[in-house]
Amino acid sequence: MESSDVPAAPAAPTLKPGRGRRPADDVRRAALAAAAELLLADGMPGVTFAKVAARAGVSKMTLYKWWPSPGSLAFEAYFSVFERTLAFPDTGDIRRDLTEQLHAFVDLVERHGPVLAGIVGAAQSDPGLAAALSEQYVRKRRGLAVERLARARELGQIRAGVDLETVVDQLWGACYHRLLLPAGLPLDREFTDRLLANLLTGIAPDGT
Amino acid sequence: MESSDVPAAPAAPTLKPGRGRRPADDVRRAALAAAAELLLADGMPGVTFAKVAARAGVSKMTLYKWWPSPGSLAFEAYFSVFERTLAFPDTGDIRRDLTEQLHAFVDLVERHGPVLAGIVGAAQSDPGLAAALSEQYVRKRRGLAVERLARARELGQIRAGVDLETVVDQLWGACYHRLLLPAGLPLDREFTDRLLANLLTGIAPDGT
Known part of the structure; x- marks a missing residue:
């Protein structure tokens, strides 16, 4: 990743309660920015409480208080930076909106x-990270997708009775499958266009 | 898992080259059985070269020679035991066969x-395990699925032109998604029946 993706860590927070500042927020932001930098530079093993504390100018105790493990801190840092790139458009055309969101993904x-x-790999053996991943990312992202799909179903663009959670697994889950259990196959826009075509139209002839 | 799933580790191999035995095979089988027992008892952290060597009565050097990491040994042990439960039926009816295979899965x-x-989680940070997982499991399983789907396509049970690799991601990949990025949703036979219905028939009305 280019460093421009990561907001620069704010300067070590100045404690000015008299001026109504909320230093806890500053500290939190500094820790997240430092963790994101370390994560993107060195991967998960690069994110330790000691390194984040040193880089952000905060105490390790503060980090222990807020995050159950370095993995959960790394995870929150990652997704706080990138969540905005995964907005869910609603132009009223479900095929177009899913295409766009899957391309962005x-x-x-x-x-x-x-x-x-x-992150997903580490979550399999880090219960704190697993909980953070599920609560703060998986459920939130699924919720946004299901919300958009539900509007399409109301408009008759998706069959009544279709289980929308299952649709999420067959679009984004299919992408995670190629990422986490790779077989040398492409994970690109053409792939997601095929996912969508298969699922909207059905792979059996004449919808049988 | 019940211990009956795992074949008992054979007795420490006897070296009888004069009788045409292949002791290397015995050693290998003993190591795999020991690794499977440790894996199912204590998870991935339980599988170390030292423990497998002690349990199987083989030298650590032998293990180092055959497996690049304890993770890759654990992986091979796991899938050598369970591969048989994932056979791919061919009754000529693709919906029925996919249903049965997904239920078994x-x-x-x-x-x-x-x-x-x-195993999948550990593979994300263990290149030896990642290579073993991809070569010995992911590609093999995908190959069997695509082979079965191709016969269905030849028979006109799946539309001409459908990318069969993508279908694999939308069935088994959707299951891995619920396993690896859990959101508290069921991963059961009813789920796989929905996956199949969505994909065969399409979720858009009238196959549009």
Whole structure:
């Protein structure tokens, strides 16, 4: 990743309670920015409480208080930086909007796939990270997708009775499959266009 | 898992080259059986070269020679034991055969999900394990699925022109998504029946 993706860590926070500042927010932001820099430079192993504390000018105790593990801090840092690239458009045309969102997703994976895979991989043996990943990312992202799909279903663009959570697994889940269990196959815009065509139209002839 | 799933480790191999035995095979089998026992008892962290060597009565040097990392040994052990449960039926009816294979798969995941997730998770930071997983499991399983789907396509049960690799991601990949990025949703036979219905019929009305 280019360093321009990561906001610069703010200067070590100045404690000015008299002026109504909220230093805890500054400290938190500094820690997240430092963790994001370390993560993108050295991957998951680069994110330790000691390194984040030194880089952000905060105490290790503060980090322990807020995050159950370095993995959960790294995860929050990562997704606080990149969440904005995964907005969910609503132009009223579900095929177009899903196409656009899936393109944005695979573009992100193309640049940051190893970091994303490292986080999901580490979550399999780090309960604190697993909880953060599920609560703060998986459920939130699924919720946004299902919300958009539900509007399409109301408009008759998706069949009544279709389980929308399952659709999420067959679009974004299919992408994660190529990322986490790779077989040398492309994970690109053409792939997501095929996912969408298969799922909207059906792969059996005449919708049988 | 019940211990009956794992074949008992054979007795320490006897070297009888004069009788035409292949002791290397015995050693290999003993190492794999020991690794499978440790894996299912204690998860990935339980599989170390030292423990496998002690349990199987083989030298650590032998293990180093055959496996690049304890993770890759654990992985081979796991899949050598369970591969047979994932056979790919061909009754001539693609919906029925996919249903049956997906049911067998989620039944397996229901019993051994954490071990499977642990292997895939560890692969994200263990290049030797990642290579073994891709070569010996992912590509092989995908190959079997695509082979079966191709016969269905020849018979006109799947539309001409459908990319069959993509179908694999939308069925088994969707299951891995619920396993590796959990959101508290079920990963069961009903789920796979929905995956299949969505994909065969399409989620848009009238196949539009």
